């Protein structure tokens with residue numbers, strides 16, 4: 001049956017089941033972005049919107065960069081796709097080497113994926129494969145952290161600690177997973193600048209889980225160095241170091257999920273570099289291609305790779321991979337992105353701009369209902385008290401007001417997150433914070 005014009009229009013809005021979106025609310029007042037350049041988006045009505053979130057924590061070099069566009073179009077014209085299994089093409093090899101130079105030693109091996117979720121599930125599988133190859137196949141347990149976000153694969157939601165992502169699927173999550181307590185502590189750490197002073201001792205809970213299950217049964221601990229999606233929860237000073245020393249003591253792998261913290265967000269290439277704590281694996285995505293083409297990568301330590309390579313030659317060492325692992329077009333985008341980061345020295349630019357950003361976001365402490373402001377590098381969380389209408393209502397109202405006033409911020413419940421592109425200048429920070437302050441006041 002033919003659809004009428006009106007139905008067709010409705011159909012266009014209705015057909016797309018939007019991810020992580022209140023579909024019915026959105027479709028009653030859609031917000032559509034059609035163009036982007038540098039620090040700004042443009043919506044379908046031609047309004048300019050300052051990007052306070054680097055897209056979704058990913059467009060670290062700003063939008064629609066010519067160098068990336070050209071690299072992508074050249075690569076598609078030359079070769080769109082190469083069979084991935086038992087076959088290679090040069091770009092992912094070049095990219096892997098470039099990435100290994102950015103990460104701390106011994107994270108020198110790279111497994112390519114298409115997203116952060118795939119990177120996480122890949123890292124968990126590599127952890128199991130490593131222990132099996134290493135003669136400890138009983139090491140199968142994983143430890144994540146409350147409020148952690150590790151994507152939406154079954155592995156990722158199992159080690160993740162955000163209730164809403166798990167509840168619907170609770171009967172089918174991975175077994176043998178425990179969670180450390182999160183590190184949010186408003187009583188002791190509210191309005192900290194940089195890493196909070198208190199709470200490193202929460203890492204010691206790992207010893208309790210080891211006592212409970214036996215270290216010999218635990219494969220890996222996975223944490224975001226800072227929890228982004230849960231509302232920018234920072235690791236207390238010394239916390240990551242303690243996790244590192246406990247995991248090392250017991251032969252448990254430590255995985256940092258650097259999907260958000262990677263590629264300059266905290267003022268260095270990775271959080272591991274910034275805080276000088278080297279995990280055994282690192283998951284990445286987002287900023288790897290500046291958000292332009294889906295791609296993820298798991299950075300793996302030499303000793304893990306070598307253990308997995310110790311079986312008979314000619315046999316596939318890891319039965320895992322994706323049709324698009326190391327896709328030539330994505331690899332071209334990533335190489336061009338790394339060139340931009342390097343040529344424009346964007347990681348140190350982020351570090352330099354961090355103090356201006358810090359001053360500005362902490363000025364929001366004076367606004368009504370602000371119960372915490374926390375920041376590091378070019379990422380900040382502004383936590384608001386929930387309104388009497390319920391949790392998340394004030395956060396959404398602030399997000400909406402900011403959007404209509406021309407600034408994109410991100411609301412997670414009642415926490416507003418800022419993670420602007422690293423190319424921003426002082427007047428962008430001014431605009432972002434002034435708009436946000438006004439929106440918070442109007443939502444009081």
Ligand code: PMP
Nearest residue numbers: 115116117149150151257259260
């Ligand atoms: N890990 C972390 C820390 C993330 O922030 C995200 C995405 N926000 C993911 C994993 C999942 O990435 P993706 O959405 O690309 O699957």
